[in-house]
Amino acid sequence: MHRLHVKLNLLSGIRLEGHVLVAGPTGSGKTNTVKVILEGLAGRIPALVLDYHGEYACPRVYVPGRNLEFNMLASSSQPDLEFLVDVLSTVFQLTEPQWYVLVKAAKKVEPPFTLQRLVEAVEEEPARDWREFEVKQAVLRRLSILNEGVLGKVLNGREEPSFLFEDYCCVNLSVIPPKYRSLLALVLLRHLYDYFSARGESDVVRHVTVIEEAWSILWPRAYWEAPSIGERLFLELRKFGELLVAVSQRVDDVSPRAVRNCAVVLMHMPTQLDLERIGCRASEVELRRLCRGKVLVVEPGCRMRVLKVRRARETAGRASGKGAQRLFPKRAEASRCQLARGWSGG
Structure with missing residues (x-):
């Protein structure tokens, strides 16, 4: 796949040569990292964000029940x-x-x-x-x-949802009960597959899709079981020029098949066990350096490096009042990184 370079800070970045997995616990900076990646792609490649929690501010936001309608079965001449x-x-x-x-x-x-x-x-x-x-x-x-x-x-509209794949937009899934968010996400991914497969294989990235809460679509299965529909779509879309960014709290929450097909894994505050899940190891000293705002970039062959991720423009612009306290914690609230260095809060 044709390489894309996206900067995570002023000096350094990552090359996007295939699907990406962004992993880390709540509050570790996963969403900010994804927003920075999207900012680097803005104006170059269309993108779709399957936003499970209403955290993204895209140029166009589609909200189910308000301005999003399409026919679930409209993409083929016969029902699939x-x-x-x-x-x-x-x-x-x-x-x-x-x-x-x-x-x-x-x-x-x-x-x-x-x-x-x-x-x-x-x-x-x-x-x-x-x-x-x-x-x-x-x-x-x-x-x-x-x-x-x-x-x-x-799901009972008249047209195909192709309008979602031609621009930079978000689908706010937070208005749907959690149980059915994965259903709508799977339906949209299938339409995405039909849309780009009809255009043939491509070595150039044509489109980027962000899948929040990827565990709900790419859950782990026993190796002897047939791949789920989410896994099949994840594995097949790459050859049609689609780049998927899967976001999950833990690496082992996501299908091993999907993890093996990621060209880059971005890990926030990982443990040694998290690294072992992808067949890598790092020293405890290196892991202690990974506080909020830093990411461990793991590339094929367990090539690892630590990068500081800048604050996304959208996040920085909205940081005021209570939101600012959450994004910029008080100095007295020691982070994991500070505690590792012996910081006492003085």
Whole structure:
């Protein structure tokens, strides 16, 4: 993939040659680092931020239920059964009988393909006994969630969500119940895959997507299990010119398959165990240096270096009042870095 260079401070930066994992505990500076990366790409490459907590201020912000609507099934000439069933099975934990009813009904849906037509097809499925009736009702209860409330407004639009992939924008997922944020994120990633795969493979980065709370999409699975839909999209998108930035509190919260396919891992306040998860080691002295505002850059071959990350312009501009106290803690509140150096608060 064509290299992109992004500065994290005035002098130093990183080369983006593939997917990136940004890891660290709450308050360690992950979001600030991602914002600095996005600022370095602004005006050069379009970007999409799947914002789980409403922390990003993009030029365009789409809020589900207000200004974001699209047809979940609009991206292909026929319903993508594998995708649809995999997403619903992942979120709703469908049993095998429920999966079978859904597949049978989906095969009977006629264009234009919409969720409402799928619900109608399930309702028309014959039930030979009370067991099949209960299975069908269970599927309908789950599908009804996608046709009601905020999700219903978002997923039952008319057009594809291609407008999200042509500019620098954010999707504020914080207005959706946590359980369904991953569903909407997976749907958008699948449309992203369709959008760029239709344009063919590319050695040049065409687009960047930030996935907050990546564990909800790229959760660890046993090595003998088939890759989840999130893993498959993560692994396949790279060859079409897509660069994904996955953000998670811990490295081991994310699928090992996804971690192995990251060209750069940016670690905030890592422990020795965190490094061992990616097959690397560092001295305890080096790890103690990693306080808030610094990041350990881990590249292939366990090449490591520590960089200081500047404060993102958006964050610095909003630092006032109580927010400033949070972003610029009082001197009496010793950081991990200060404590490691024996600072006493004087």
